[in-house]
Amino acid sequence: MSLDVIALVLFGALLHATWNAIIKAGTDKSLDAALVAAGGAASALPFLPFLPLPASSAWPFIAASAVLQFAYFQLVAAAYRAGDIGVVYPLMRGFAPLIIASTSGFILKEALSGGALLGTITICAGILTLAFEARKGGRKAIVLALSNSVVIASYTYVDGIGARLSGNSISYTLWMSLLPPVLLFTWAISQRGVGAVAAHVRYNWWRGLIGGAGSIASYGLALWAMTKAPVATVAALRETSILFALVISVVILKERSSIWRYIAGAIIAAGVLILKLA
Numbered sequence: 001m002s003l004d005v006i007a008l009v010l011f012g013a014l015l016h017a018t019w020n021a022i023i024k025a026g027t028d029k030s031l032d033a034a035l036v037a038a039g040g041a042a043s044a045l046p047f048l049p050f051l052p053l054p055a056s057s058a059w060p061f062i063a064a065s066a067v068l069q070f071a072y073f074q075l076v077a078a079a080y081r082a083g084d085i086g087v088v089y090p091l092m093r094g095f096a097p098l099i100i101a102s103t104s105g106f107i108l109k110e111a112l113s114g115g116a117l118l119g120t121i122t123i124c125a126g127i128l129t130l131a132f133e134a135r136k137g138g139r140k141a142i143v144l145a146l147s148n149s150v151v152i153a154s155y156t157y158v159d160g161i162g163a164r165l166s167g168n169s170i171s172y173t174l175w176m177s178l179l180p181p182v183l184l185f186t187w188a189i190s191q192r193g194v195g196a197v198a199a200h201v202r203y204n205w206w207r208g209l210i211g212g213a214g215s216i217a218s219y220g221l222a223l224w225a226m227t228k229a230p231v232a233t234v235a236a237l238r239e240t241s242i243l244f245a246l247v248i249s250v251v252i253l254k255e256r257s258s259i260w261r262y263i264a265g266a267i268i269a270a271g272v273l274i275l276k277l278a
Contacts, residue, residue, distance in 0.1 A: 005225050006272070009237045012221035017244035019211035019218070020076075024085060025253070029077040031200045032207055034184035037073055039212015041181050044174035054166035054175055061162025062172065066179035068155035073184055075148035083141020085249075089242060090264075091142065094127035095149035097236040100156055104232040107157060119274035120236040126267030127242050132260045153235075160231040163223040173220040240268055 019036055026032035054062065079088045101120045105111065159176065166172035188197050201208075218241075225234045246261050 002228075005228050005234075006237065008221045009225045009234060010240060010272075012218040012225075013238055013241035014244045015214040015218035015221075016238070016241040017248060019214040020089070020241070020245060021248045021253070022207050022211040023076065024080055026204065026207060028200055028204075029080050030074070031188060031197065032204065032211075033073040033077045034181060034188055035201065035204060035208025036211035036215055037069070037177075037184050037208075038181035039208035039210065040177045040216035041212070042209065043213040043216050044177045048171075048174055051171040051174065052168055054162075054168065054172045058162045058166035058172055061158050061165065062176045063179070065155055065158050065162065065176050066183065068151055068158060069176075069180040070183040070187075072148060072151050072155060073180065074187075075144055075151060079141055079144040079148060082144055085245075088141055088145045089245065090127050090130040091145035092148045092152065093239045093242055094124050095146060096152035096156065097232065097239055098124045099149065099153040100235045101232040103153075104230070108161070108231060115274060116230065116233050119271045120232060121271075122274055123236045123239060123268050123271030126264045126269075126271060127239055129260060129264040129267060130242065130246075156231065156235050159219075159223055160226045164227055169224045169227050170220055173216065173223050177216050177219075237272065240272060243268055 023029055023032045023036060076092075079092065082088075097120060101117065101124075159172070162176070163169040163172045185197065222234060222238050225237075243265055246265070250261075
């Protein structure tokens with residue numbers, strides 16, 4: 001991976017951590033997740049007229065991605081309600097690249113070098129180390145987190161292939177962002193009614209706008225990187241978002257840290273270095 005690709009993926013990881021922190025800090029995680037998805041769609045709309053349409057072969061992947069993104073946002077909210085972020089986030093984000101790294105050879109026919117595979121596994125090990133500091137998080141939270149890791153791996157494959165087929169990864173990302181909020185808000189209204197949803201949107205729209213812009217930019221950078229480097233390697237590097245989430249939790253949210261956070265940081269940094277040297 002070239003230095004510019006690594007730098008942009010890391011910037012995307014920072015954006016990813018930021019919008020996750022917005023959802024975590026909110027009072028209603030399900031509706032805040034829907035707002036973030038809607039904010040991503042709103043951020044995409046002004047740019048669509050200036051970009052070519054994705055190739056016809058990419059549209060089935062856009063549709064499949066919408067369904068998977070709907071499941072992803074629902075599981076994110078459910079997992080954060082069920083358990084501590086110290087166990088939920090590492091499990092969700094740590095197992096997904098392991099799934100991709102172990103299956104990309106026969107799904108995408110991508111051969112990772114020994115160094116790239118070692119870097120991927122090292123980053124995942126660092127992320128999973130953070131689970132040791134969790135104070136809470138029972139069986140339900142763990143099941144939800146692991147289930148979402150499968151969803152994350154699935155949409156990573158779908159979008160990695162779709163972006164390559166589309167002819168323009170940015171156009172693919174923006175079009176892909178339009179349908180998930182429709183599904184999320186349709187579901188929310190069917191469960192809670194128009195009044196409750198509208199009231200939450202009225203007072204929290206800014207969360208969706210800020211978080212959505214960060215979400216769409218973060219994922220767009222990752223998809224662009226997947227057109228330049230192996231999907232498994234990009235997926236692993238993107239999970240360094242946990243480091244930025246840790247900084248936000250300590251510096252901004254004033255949460256207590258532990259030795260496990262610093263150990264994990266060192267392991268993840270070593271993984272990034274291995275990826276660069278591979």
